[in-house]
Amino acid sequence: MAVYYIIQKPSLAKYPPIAVTTWEYLIGGVVTTVWGLMHEHDRSKWILSGKTIWVLVYCVVFNSVAKYPISAYCNKRVN
Numbered sequence: 001m002a003v004y005y006i007i008q009k010p011s012l013a014k015y016p017p018i019a020v021t022t023w024e025y026l027i028g029g030v031v032t033t034v035w036g037l038m039h040e041h042d043r044s045k046w047i048l049s050g051k052t053i054w055v056l057v058y059c060v061v062f063n064s065v066a067k068y069p070i071s072a073y074c075n076k077r078v079n
Contacts, residue, residue, distance in 0.1 A: 017072035
């Protein structure tokens with residue numbers, strides 16, 4: 001996690017925290033999807049149940065969408 005903040009710091013000098021976080025998530029999502037598609041060919045494993053979808057929504061909304069932009073905002077203001 002510390003490496004994430006170190007890598008992020010130069011970008012925050014030029015761009016707003018939400019833009020930096022958005023690009024990092026977009027790139028990470030694409031890489032993760034490509035990696036997953038290369039290694040899991042069974043389509044049945046890609047189907048999510050109703051409960052699994054709500055767990056995923058909770059994790060994305062409360063852990064990622066809220067935490068990383070706030071961290072980026074704070075990181076931008078730290079010397």
